Amino acid sequence: MTALNDALIASRIAEQRKAARALLRYPLLRSSGRHRDLFVLVAKYQQELREWFDRETGWRLTTTSEAARLSKLTTVADPTYPATEVSGSRLPFGRRRYVLTCLALAVLERCDQQITLGRLAEQVMLGAADPELAATGITFTMERRDERSDMVAVVRLLLEIGVLDRVAGEEQAFVNTSGDVLYDVRRRTLSMLSTSTRGPSMLTDAIDRCAALTYETPPATDDLRNRRIRHRLTRVLLDEPVLYYDQLAEDELAYLTGQRTAICRRITEFTGLIAEVRAEGIAMVDPFDDLTDVRMPEIGTDGHVTLLIAERLSGSIGSPVAVADLYAMVRELAEEFTRQRVWRAGATAPGAETALVTTALHKLTALRLVRHTPGTDWVTPLPAIARYGVGEPTVTEPGATKTTPTRKRR
Numbered sequence: 001m002t003a004l005n006d007a008l009i010a011s012r013i014a015e016q017r018k019a020a021r022a023l024l025r026y027p028l029l030r031s032s033g034r035h036r037d038l039f040v041l042v043a044k045y046q047q048e049l050r051e052w053f054d055r056e057t058g059w060r061l062t063t064t065s066e067a068a069r070l071s072k073l074t075t076v077a078d079p080t081y082p083a084t085e086v087s088g089s090r091l092p093f094g095r096r097r098y099v100l101t102c103l104a105l106a107v108l109e110r111c112d113q114q115i116t117l118g119r120l121a122e123q124v125m126l127g128a129a130d131p132e133l134a135a136t137g138i139t140f141t142m143e144r145r146d147e148r149s150d151m152v153a154v155v156r157l158l159l160e161i162g163v164l165d166r167v168a169g170e171e172q173a174f175v176n177t178s179g180d181v182l183y184d185v186r187r188r189t190l191s192m193l194s195t196s197t198r199g200p201s202m203l204t205d206a207i208d209r210c211a212a213l214t215y216e217t218p219p220a221t222d223d224l225r226n227r228r229i230r231h232r233l234t235r236v237l238l239d240e241p242v243l244y245y246d247q248l249a250e251d252e253l254a255y256l257t258g259q260r261t262a263i264c265r266r267i268t269e270f271t272g273l274i275a276e277v278r279a280e281g282i283a284m285v286d287p288f289d290d291l292t293d294v295r296m297p298e299i300g301t302d303g304h305v306t307l308l309i310a311e312r313l314s315g316s317i318g319s320p321v322a323v324a325d326l327y328a329m330v331r332e333l334a335e336e337f338t339r340q341r342v343w344r345a346g347a348t349a350p351g352a353e354t355a356l357v358t359t360a361l362h363k364l365t366a367l368r369l370v371r372h373t374p375g376t377d378w379v380t381p382l383p384a385i386a387r388y389g390v391g392e393p394t395v396t397e398p399g400a401t402k403t404t405p406t407r408k409r410r
Helices: 002-025 036-044 046-056 095-110 117-128 145-161 171-175 187-191 209-213 222-239 250-271 300-316 323-339 352-366 383-388
Strands: 028-030 060-063 067-071 114-116 164-168 182-185 274-277 281-285 378-381
Touching: 002 036, 002 046, 002 067, 002 250, 028 036, 036 046, 036 067, 046 060, 046 222, 046 250, 095 117, 095 145, 095 187, 114 117, 117 145, 117 171, 117 182, 145 164, 145 171, 222 250, 222 281, 250 274, 250 281, 281 383, 300 323, 300 352, 300 378, 300 383, 323 352, 323 378
Parallel strands: none
Antiparallel strands: 028 067, 060 067, 114 182, 164 182, 274 281
């Protein structure tokens, strides 16, 4: 019986860990669709999950018969993880699409149980005509194809997250002005989208309303302050590729110095992530490689360029490097790798190096391997990029008395 009990306990731990990882990867899980099995696991262990996330992160877990929602809170604006098209292109949303998304959600909050795409677009158009919004430069008239395409991209995102269910029709017909689409509105799922600590309708001050949405009351006691620090550190370790010590406040660094082992152990036991502790910070490594939405290295031209730029920057940690130097490097390498058919043919076109370097720097920034603001002339390599450097290890051949240096990626 002991062996059976051990097996049952191990199975329960594995299931609970899988449920926790599912919530970290999909903070909104529907009870239907391709993630139904994950939703069932979350529902099964919702009590344990709710207690852990509340205690260690301060994130709220809400479950209904339709969906499970992990309400993540963040006070940092991160442009490296934008909403993207659901289609294969995965193009990031622009400013207008974000505005249309907010307007569409406001319309759906007040609409009937069903709505057509045309009706939704008309109501969004009325919202976009508000003088205060129009003054910001956002226009939406549905007269141009690109505007209808933006509306379709928003609707497909809402379909993906479960706010809408398609009943009949196809979105492309709306883009071509040849048809319409009918949707069911999932109100309970819609009500779970907001993760703010305060309801938007309670905010009367128009200044910095985004910050007010996630404002948390300052802790009044030492215990509450320590709890807030633990929440902040655990959130970063779960959500960010790297936690750098030099980016922490003094009290946070002091707390982490004494509690690092305990915090990392709790995360490992609950999620399976493994702590990699270095002199500069901590990275929670995923041995299963399924909690990462930005991967490196990757195949293809963009992936190879990113890896080569990382190798180049690994030797300049902490020292700014001119983006123009990276353009020149990629331009020089393009001839060789295109001739070898390693890179796509367009890599040698005039100006192609700009797009390749921009894509690479965006990925490296998202992975917290570099610090770079789009449009600026300099990029600063961060310590974690050292893992992509090239060393000169000494290799001794069998029977040889001399050593021969060879290049080998670490």
